[in-house]
Amino acid sequence: MKYWAFLSYSHTDKKWGDWLHKALETYRVPRRLVGKESRDGKIPERLFPIFRDREELPVSADLGANINEALRESRYLIVICSPRSAQSRWVGEEIKTFKKLGREDRILALIVDGEPNASDGKPGFKIEDECFHEAMRYRMVDGEVSEIRSEPIAADAREGKDGKTNAKLKLLAGLLGVNYDDLKRREQERRLKRARMIAAASVALIAIFAALSVAFFFNARAARRARDEARATLSRSDFLQALRSIDEGKDFDALAQLARSLRFNPNNQAARCRLATLLIYRNYPTSVLVLKHDAVVQSAQFSPDGKKIMAVALDNAVRVWDAETGALVGNPMRHNVYVRSAQFSPDTTKVATVSEDKTVWIWDAQNGSLVTSIKHDQRVWSVQFSPDGKLLLTASPNRAGLEKVQLWDADSGMAVGKPLSAGCAQFSPDGKRIATGSEDGTAQIWDVKTGEALTGPMKHDGSIHSVEFSPNGKRILTVWVAEGGNGWAARAWDAGTGRPVGEVMKHPDDVIVSAHFSPNSKRVVTAIACLRLNSAGMVGR
The missing domain is CATH 1.25.40 (Serine Threonine Protein Phosphatase 5, Tetratricopeptide repeat)
Incomplete structure (x- = not known):
């Protein structure tokens, strides 16, 4: 025969039909049973195929030829029993047709819902709970349902009964013609x-x-x-x-x-x-304050009392800051042109600035307001307060022989005394003298009050670029560029007599950017060398 079994069920029990169809066709028969003789011949490895009547037929139709053919070609009929299938006309017709084929003993039942024989008045159940179709409960005689009761072989998949797994094994035992307990044992072994x-x-x-x-x-x-x-x-x-x-x-x-x-x-x-x-x-410098500017800062200095910081920036402004808090003090001191230099007064109350418009400006250091301005007839390169803050000293170098050094009253801005012909100058530490240097290579010391020369000319072989008093006021230091391409040089001089001290500190291959005395006035530092004054011997770099 073509089919091992024909599944008959109500359309409303389709999920059970799908499950049983897959469970039977995919079941692998235990290896020890395969090939053994049963009433249907040798036991196969799989029970395949299983016919499934997927859809109910229309009410007015008879069983189709394919259904009848499938029933004839099926070894067994498995009825999925429920109150729905018990009322299904076509489930009943399939049962009757199979019985008419003389295979009443090959009908297996799978109870999924309801109660078997509930229609017999079984206590606790209603007639509507019956899960066996009438064609299953009674035997067929002469092609019709008789009154002779039939006891179908049933596997019960309901909870509390066999359950799905054992119910499946019971059906398989019936299909294979083997003992259920033996099949269950072999399944457990597997x-x-x-x-x-x-x-x-x-x-x-x-x-x-x-x-x-x-x-x-x-x-x-x-x-x-x-x-x-x-x-x-x-x-x-x-x-x-x-x-x-x-x-x-x-x-x-x-x-x-x-x-x-x-x-x-x-x-x-x-x-x-x-x-x-x-x-x-070791002591390492750490950043205490950061004073932000919108332009490049070209110079910065503390005030004499250390409480303020002044910075000159390329936005043509000078700003004063609180050295403790970093807060801006007063308004920026703004100029129309480039600011060359700026200096605090000794008492920190004023600021003197030099700009490229030939003007010296005096400002209030606390609020940034302008106090006065001093116009010059040529560019000013430097400005310096006297140690007592009463005078200003300005220097205007000029390569055309028009150098000028001038004293000014710091309060009124009026000129004091006659100008001196020089391009650089500096007050002595006590403020009573001025040292000057000129383009013609002459350095000289002057009395501030009288304007008289206190020394004779200190001659150099080139244009003097800077002049500076030592901290003790006893010497001056000059820096010049020698004529004839012989490079730069520095020299110390006695401030009382105007006589040279020690040897010339020559730098034939370098430019001296700056030169200063040590605090004890015994040594000089240039941009590249540190020399002893009396011997001009090099002691460090």
């Missing part, structure tokens, strides 16, 4: 075997993962060891570089190298100790 195989596979996988984990652990440890060794090597390298930097006096470089060494290896005790030593026994 499940146990499958479970053992799964367990063995799981153990194998666990072992593999364990081996991989161990390998990963050792590889990771080796990788960490290699990484740590590399970091330790880098740490030692940076530490050695730091030692060289310390020997060369490059403490800031050493700090960076020690920090990098400890970043590579925080446990580098030598680097820790050396870093601690540098930090404890």
Whole structure:
């Protein structure tokens, strides 16, 4: 026969039909049963195919030829029993047709809902609960349903009864013609075997993962060891570089190298100790205030009392700031042109500025307001307050022989005395003298009150660029550029006699940007060398 079984059910029980159809066709018969003889021949590996009447036929139709043919070609009829199928005309017709084929003993029932024989007045149930169709409850005689009762073989899938799994096995036992208990035992053995195989596979996988984990652990440890060794090597390298930097006096470089060494290896005790030593026994400048400007700042200075900071920027403005808080003091002192220089008065109450429009401006340092201005007939290069703050000294160098140094009253802006022919000048520390230097190579010292020369001319072989008193007022320092391309030079002079002190400090290949006395007036520092005054011997660079 073509089909192992024909599934008969009500359309409303379709989900049960789908489940049973799949469960039967996909069931693998236990290997020990395959090939054994049964009433239907040798037991196959699978019960395939199973015919399923998927849809109910129209009420007015007879069973189709394909249905009748399928019933004839089916070894068994499985009826899915429920109150719906018990009332189904076509379920009844399929049962009757199968019985007429003489296969009444090959009808199997799967109870999914309702109660069998409830229509017999079974206590606790209603007639409507009946799940067996009348054609199943009674035998067929002469092609008609008789009054002789029939006891169909039923598997009960309801909860509390066989359940779906055991109900399926009961149906399979009936289809295969084997003992249910034997099939169930073999199914349990198969499940146990499958479970053992799964367990063995799981153990194998666990072992593999364990081996991989161990390998990963050792590889990771080796990788960490290699990484740590590399970091330790880098740490030692940076530490050695730091030692060289310390020997060369490059403490800031050493700090960076020690920090990098400890970043590579925080446990580098030598680097820790050396870093601690540098930090404890050295003083390093740190930023206390940041004074923001909108333009490039070209110079900045503290006030004489240290309470204010003045900055000159390229936006043609001079600003004063509070040195403690960083707050702006007063309004910016704005100019129409470039500001060359600015200086506080000794008492910090005023600011003198020099701009490119040939003007010296006097400002109130507290509020930034203009006090007075002093016009010149040529560009002014420098301005200086006298030590008592009463006078101003301006210098205007000029390559056309029109140099001018002039004293001014700091309050009124009026000229004091006659101008001197010089391009650079400076007050003595006591404010009683002025030292000047000119383009013609002459330096001289003058009395502030009388305007008389106190020394004879101090001759140089080139144009003088700067002149400065020593802190004790006993000497002056001049810087000039020698004629004939012989380079720059500096020299100290006795401020009382005008006589030279020591040798000329020559810089034939360099430009001297600035030169100043040491605080004890015994040494001079230029842009590139530090020399002893009396011997002009080089002591440092």
